[in-house]
Structures are given as C-alpha cells and as structure tokens.
Amino acid sequence: MEYKENMLCYKDYCELRESVGWALFSKEQTQKALANSLYTVIAVQDSQTVGMGRLIGDGVYYTIVDIVVQPSAQKQGIGNKIINMIIEYVDKETPIGGRSSIQLIAEKGKETFYEKIGFKLIPHEFCGSGMRKVIRK
Numbered sequence: 726m727e728y729k730e731n732m733l734c735y736k737d738y739c740e741l742r743e744s745v746g747w748a749l750f751s752k753e754q755t756q757k758a759l760a761n762s763l764y765t766v767i768a769v770q771d772s773q774t775v776g777m778g779r780l781i782g783d784g785v786y787y788t789i790v791d792i793v794v795q796p797s798a799q800k801q802g803i804g805n806k807i808i809n810m811i812i813e814y815v816d817k818e819t820p821i822g823g824r825s826s827i828q829l830i831a832e833k834g835k836e837t838f839y840e841k842i843g844f845k846l847i848p849h850e851f852c853g854s855g856m857r858k859v860i861r862k
Contacts, residue, residue, distance in 0.1 A: 726770050728806060733765035737774040741793040763787070764814045766807045770798060778807040780814060787815050789829040808842055830855060 735756055739749055749755070759765070761781065768776030775798035779791045789811055794803045812827065819825040831839050836846060848854050 726768055726801075726803065726806075728810060729767050729769060730810070731762075731765050733759060733762070733767050733777055733779065735759060737767060737777065738791070741774065741777050741795060742791070744795045745793055747793070764811060766810045768794070768798070768803045768807060776803040776807055778804075778811055780811050782815075784818065785825060787825060787827045789827060792829075804838065805842065808839075812842070828855070830857065 735752070738755060738759060742749055750758070758781075759779075762779045763782055764780040766776075766778045767774045776794040777791060778789065778793075781788050781790060789808065792804055792807060794801075794807075815825050815827055827844075829839065829844065831844075840846065
C-alpha cells in the first residue's frame with residue numbers, strides 16, 4: 726500500500742464516495758472543495774486509489790471529512806493510517822504554546838473506530854451535542 730499526500734483528484738473522490746453508497750455533490754462544488762482542502766491523503770493499491778481522507782480548517786479548528794475506504798479494501802488498517810496521517814499534519818501545524826481542535830462527524834456505527842484513535846463522543850463534560858444543517862437546492 727502506498728499513501729500519497731495532496732494528490733486526491735475529482736475522479737477518485739467520486740468513485741470512492743460511490744463505492745460506499747454516499748451521494749455526490751455537484752462537480753463545481755466538488756472541485757472547489759478539493760482545491761480548498763488543507764491536506765488530503767489517498768491510499769493506492771495496485772495503481773488504484775482505494776482510500777481517501779480530507780482535512781479542512783483555519784489553523785485553529787480542523788475538520789476531518791470524506792474518510793472512505795473502498796469496501797473490498799476495508800479491515801486492513803487503511804482508514805487508521807489515513808486518520809493518523811491527518812492527525813500528524815495537524816500536530817506539525819500546531820505551534821509550540823498553541824492548541825488545535827480536530828472534529829469530525831462519524832458515519833453511524835463507526836464511532837468506536839474513531840474512539841480507538843482518541844476522539845471523544847460528544848456531548849461530554851466539555852462539549853454539547855454536535856449539530857449540522859444541510860441546504861439542498
């Protein structure tokens with residue numbers, strides 16, 4: 726398995742999302758989102774992209790999005806490696822004396838995967854419930 730940084734392309738992004746049954750966004754939105762990503766990781770096996778992850782944020786607050794591993798390549802540690810590479814990126818970007826917050830929204834049923842990596846379910850003693858709003862046109 727080879728892991729590549731900042732090489733996520735539109736075609737691979739769409740194919741990976743479709744492989745797990747996730748809806749696609751418009752081409753315009755997707756291309757803009759990919760261009761505005763702070764950091765991306767892809768996992769490549771036999772010249773095929775089988776996993777991806779993206780990081781977005783402002784240097785203080787970061788959000789991990791689009792963690793996808795093709796179903797045929799799951800349970801091989803690929804998702805774990807991608808998440809850890811993203812966390813290492815944020816760690817390197819956080820200055821001495823600084824503090825960064827990494828958030829994500831886990832797919833239903835995948836919470837324990839992220840808990841094993843050190844993420845905490847919310848609400849907890851410091852945070853209320855995570856929330857989101859979707860706008861459709």
